[in-house]
Amino acid sequence: MKKALVTGITGQDGVYLAEHLLSQGYDVFGMIRGQNNPRRATVEQAIPQAHIIDGDLLDQGSLIAAISKTQPDEVYNLGAISFVPLSFKQPELTGEVTGLGVTRMLEAIRIVNSKIRFYQASSSEMFGAAKTSPQNEATPFHPRSPYGVAKVYGYYITLNYREAYGIFACNGILFNHESPRRGLDFVTRKISRAAARIKLGLEKKLKLGNLEARRDWGFAGDYVRAMHLMLQQPQPDDYVIGTGESHTVRDFCNAAFRHLGLDWREHVVQDQEFTRPSEVDTLCGDSSKARRILGWEPSVRFPDLVRMMVEADLADLKHEMGPRAASRPSR
Numbered sequence: 001m002k003k004a005l006v007t008g009i010t011g012q013d014g015v016y017l018a019e020h021l022l023s024q025g026y027d028v029f030g031m032i033r034g035q036n037n038p039r040r041a042t043v044e045q046a047i048p049q050a051h052i053i054d055g056d057l058l059d060q061g062s063l064i065a066a067i068s069k070t071q072p073d074e075v076y077n078l079g080a081i082s083f084v085p086l087s088f089k090q091p092e093l094t095g096e097v098t099g100l101g102v103t104r105m106l107e108a109i110r111i112v113n114s115k116i117r118f119y120q121a122s123s124s125e126m127f128g129a130a131k132t133s134p135q136n137e138a139t140p141f142h143p144r145s146p147y148g149v150a151k152v153y154g155y156y157i158t159l160n161y162r163e164a165y166g167i168f169a170c171n172g173i174l175f176n177h178e179s180p181r182r183g184l185d186f187v188t189r190k191i192s193r194a195a196a197r198i199k200l201g202l203e204k205k206l207k208l209g210n211l212e213a214r215r216d217w218g219f220a221g222d223y224v225r226a227m228h229l230m231l232q233q234p235q236p237d238d239y240v241i242g243t244g245e246s247h248t249v250r251d252f253c254n255a256a257f258r259h260l261g262l263d264w265r266e267h268v269v270q271d272q273e274f275t276r277p278s279e280v281d282t283l284c285g286d287s288s289k290a291r292r293i294l295g296w297e298p299s300v301r302f303p304d305l306v307r308m309m310v311e312a313d314l315a316d317l318k319h320e321m322g323p324r325a326a327s328r329p330s331r
């Protein structure tokens with residue numbers, strides 16, 4: 001039975017990836033940081049078959065200990081400070097976790113067993129202010145946030161350990177991927193949650209920043225399949241993963257509210273608080289290489305993704321409200 005160690009198991013992708021690896025017959029170890037991490041219980045409930053192991057990307061010794069103890073065949077490094085606005089507020093910590101954390105994990109692999117295969121969660125945010133569209137593996141990087149800069153460092157250190165030490169290390173350059181498990185602050189989930197709350201009469205307004213930003217949004221469940229496929233190839237390589245379609249934040253609002261019979265223009269207000277010191281205006285992924293070599297295809301398109309997220313938030317809120325949901329006047 002193959003063994004995989006996953007950092008960031010408490011995040012959106014960590015849970016989907018663990019489920020996928022378990023379905024492929026893996027023994028899965030999920031790394032959790034901190035004392036009394038509040039998300040530990042959620043992971044234990046969602047994926048009870050996964051084993052929890054302590055560790056922190058800020059702590060080299062804990063990574064060496066985790067690798068020595070679990071002796072994995074594959075390591076998936078999903079742990080990061082991943083919220084772009086937080087990276088502007090805490091740029092140094094972002095560099096430590098999202099950037100140097102990759103080096104610490106690669107060092108742990110090099111020291112304990114350099115045959116372990118390594119996946120690095122690289123990001124389309126590395127392209128930032130790209131001059132060409134769509135972006136592929138050859139597009140130059142121009143990150144626009146401390147997060148994007150830290151991911152560029154993580155990308156290159158992964159490449160360097162491949163070239164210097166022959167480690168089977170791959171970068172998955174993933175465009176935005178979403179789901180009902182997406183963190184509540186990311187724009188898609190913020191919109192789906194608010195639309196559902198407004199529908200149920202729990203809220204009236206939704207404050208957003210730049211409505212013109214354009215992203216290539218896919219479904220997280222599809223994207224974790226690509227991570228696994230990268231580590232099953234005969235040679236390590238880097239792959240762009242996206243749908244090839246992009247939409248604005250405004251489009252997402254329109255689709256989400258319309259699905260509930262609402263007009264987004266009556267509810268969405270713009271607020272400077274949610275604009276960024278420097279923005280990534282538009283991103284769109286060209287995944288031809290992944291389609292050709294990995295045989296990877298996304299299965300969920302934009303309208304279905306929006307529907308999936310809105311429906312899940314509505315069901316979740318109704319469940320939380322109990323009988324109150326039926327008696328409350330909805331919009």
Ligand code: NAP
Nearest residue numbers: 008010011012013056057078079080082121123174176177
């Ligand atoms: P997420 O939901 O924000 O999860 C981030 C994970 O990192 C959490 O489990 C968090 O654990 C963990 N983490 C934070 N600080 C850590 C530390 N010091 N040591 C160890 N773990 C730490 O992110 P996601 O959306 O699942 O994304 C997974 C990865 O893919 C991230 O690296 C992200 O940057 C990257 N990525 C995401 C997207 C996307 O669209 N989702 C696209 C491209 C790349 P706690 O629960 O302890 O905070």
Ligand code: F7E
Nearest residue numbers: 082084123124125175176185186187188208209210213274
């Ligand atoms: O913003 C705009 C915002 O925070 C998307 C992370 O997973 O994907 C994610 O990064 C766009 C931006 O994601 C609000 O300005 C408008 O242009 O959902 P987001 P992100 O910054 O694209 C990449 C690939 C990653 O790797 C990251 O880890 O939406 N926007 N109004 C807003 N964004 C937020 N969060 N909140 C707003 O109110």
